[in-house]
Amino acid sequence: MKLHELKNVPGAVHRKKRVGCGEGGGHGKTSGRGGKGQSARSGSSIRPGFEGGQMPLYRKLPHRGFNNYNFRAAYATVNVGDLAKLDASITEVNAGVLVKAGLVRDIDDTQLKILGDGEIGRALKVTAAKFSASAKEKIEKAGGQAIVVGA
Template identity: 85%
Template sequence: MKLHELKNVKGAIHRKKRVGCGEGGGHGKTSGRGGKGQSARSGSSIRPGFEGGQMPLYRKLPHRGFNNYEFRTEIAVINVGDLAKLDASITEVNAEVLVKAGLIRNGQPGLKVLGDGEISRALKVTAGKFSESAKAKLEKAGGQAIVA
């Protein structure tokens, strides 16, 4: 099969709705907008939750509690198994090395090493946090876990 032989599945292509082109087209006169009112006007858009001036439900209900979403710090996470995949010439690992290797994104505030996977070579890893299993696996392989 070649690109020029591809065909659309039946029903995949629809005719464009021609609005306001006379009564014979089926979408004439009010053009599918109903009769009069705010939504019949051009440029009309009513924001989500608007109830026509009535006190909206989201303002009637009590708002309690605290949400940490706006104040969170997203820490970059990497597993011991991913460190084992690094180039063999690398002996010291930190956030900059991992960014260059494409394992974490640049600009994240911290780095935590988790213990998923196995490692067999000695690496000197510098990070903000280590899980207990990650620290144990690194030290068992002859490496170091340095908290920066």
């Protein structure tokens, strides 16, 4: 079987529904929108949860709990193995170096965390907000430094 020999399963292809093309077409007059009212008008859209002015269910029910999403600490993560792939001329690694190398995206609202996946064979002076225990161990074992800053 070749790509140009493929056929659709019978019943898979339908003609486009043509609304508003006369009563004989089956979708004339109101064009499937029912009779009058807000949803029959063009450009109508009612937001989810709106109940026509009645007190909506989500406002009737009590709200409990706390959401910490706005106050979370967001981290951009880089593995030790990725640090090993950096240019050999680089001896000091920080967020700016990693952004230039393309290992992390813009670091404005996030902090940098180094994780321990992979191996590193040369001494690097790494500056980050956090290190995993295995990452710190691998960096120091290779003769480098793991410096915690601005955590």
